[in-house]
Amino acid sequence: MSAVPGQSTLMDVTMQGQRLARRRARIIRERMIELVLFLAALVSVFTTVGIVYILVKESVVFFREVPIVNFLTDTQWTPLFDDAHFGIMVLLSGTLTSSAVALLIAIPLGTIIAIYLSEFAPFRLREVAKPFLEMLGGVPTIVYGYFALLFVTPLLQRIYPELPGFNLLSAGIVMGIMIIPYVSSISEDAMRAVPMSLREGSYAVGATRFQTATRVVVPAAFSGIASAYILGISRAVGETMILAVAAGMQPNLTFNPLEPAATITAFIVQVALGDLPHGSVGYQTIFAAGLTLMLFTLACNIAGHMLRKTFREAY
């Protein structure tokens, strides 16, 4: 740029200085943008930290009032009465019973649908069925709650007249129907990932289509199918509105699906609907209940992760 090659003028130096300054500004701007993006990514970490912090903080206050042994072994749950008992088993029994009913529906149906879609269905049908299942996954759970209370319960009462208006059975059935799309969608993905050569090998030794599906494809996709089941379990345990609407809010230590019973999630809703003063024991119980729920689903997720790792078949 200089007029005489090899000789730098004053103008040259300033231009070089400007160029350097521009370059530095550009680098700084790039760094700033990266920092901002990084902070956005950190929000998810803060969310987790926030959840753990809030749940543990309020629960610590709660467990100062209520010994943890009572919390785990008491057979009554009456936190809002004068004679307060805090036995989480009561709520846990409702959660476990309704989840068991839901899984009894969702696992067989979901698996069969997945096998059919992955191994037997014609291409066109699969192209239609997959988005359809996906859309069902988006239906608000309160709508399913309406179905459970006002459609399934009256239907069941026709078969079994003594059934109370609120019961775990109908809530569990509808919850199972709700979970089917999750289970079948993930299981199907796992089965589709099984390489064609395995199926061809099976056919080559004379297996039928059905034998190939149940004895070759399903075992090969086992880790994926199992993690679909685990996801279904953690959905069922965390489900709230169906149970709050259809299973009643009466704490009840029972494993009989024909009875009404409150679950952990329904209890939280019940308390939140009432006007509890901030800082009372009643207010803190929902955080203790929430912590139990969180630990339960976390255990499920970790179990799913381990299952996937242990049984992973690499091709």
Place this chain on the structure above:
Amino acid sequence: MVALMIGVLTFVALFVDMALDGVGRLSWDFFTNYPSRRPGQAGILSAWVGSTLVMLTTAFFAVPLGVAAGVYLEEYAAKNWITDVIEINITNLAGVPSIVYGLLALGLFVYQFGLGQSILAAGLTLALLILPVVIVATREAIRSIPQVIREGSYALGATQWQTVRYHILPYSSAGILTGIIIGMARAIGETAPIITIGALTFIAFLPPAPVQSEPPFISFEWLMSPFTVMPIQMFNWTSRPEAAFHANAAAAGLVLVIMTLAMNGLAIWLRYRLRRNLKW
């Protein structure tokens, strides 16, 4: 095949039943009336206005944060333990029950930040709830862009941000949009976290209008206003003993289902179009 038919028929039966119960209540008045003690006059005005405002707030927080986080993880993040922690976190957050987000919001937003039972608190809660959905969709959309595009951009002297701004984001926008729509469809139907932060079930007024006649013309008072949303209104009507209110619940549910199905359908259609047009 039979199992699939059972599944499909169950759904059809459920929706037809609800449609039959609710369709009689659907009229213009239903959308322009406040909830009422008389089921025949009750409407969902405050509910749909509340839902709209909460959704706006949610989108305002979730979209920039989610897209930025997705871009960071795909384009910038180094392979180190911090990145691993963030990724494991996002996977785990997607599995946390929605009611736990409600508890987080109750403890943090409502009491510690003093936001109260406001539209802002609800919008923030739902934004955190759908953040994993937006992040995962953004990452998948970005991942499908071939490396050649980036290399071409760098070869012309573009910086990393310029590459993201002028190439990565425009090319992945349809995929990102799909994720945003699915996330919003989920947020609009969420009931549990909003009940937990203490949204009222009976609201017979609207939040202050965002546009005013005197300066400064735009008001953000509505952010701090108490509110109700569609799913809560439906929950309220469902849990009443009178059958007349159940018809209202069915009608509200019908509106809700049509809205979420339409949003999900739009997202699926967008993705389908995208897959067909994508030829690198």
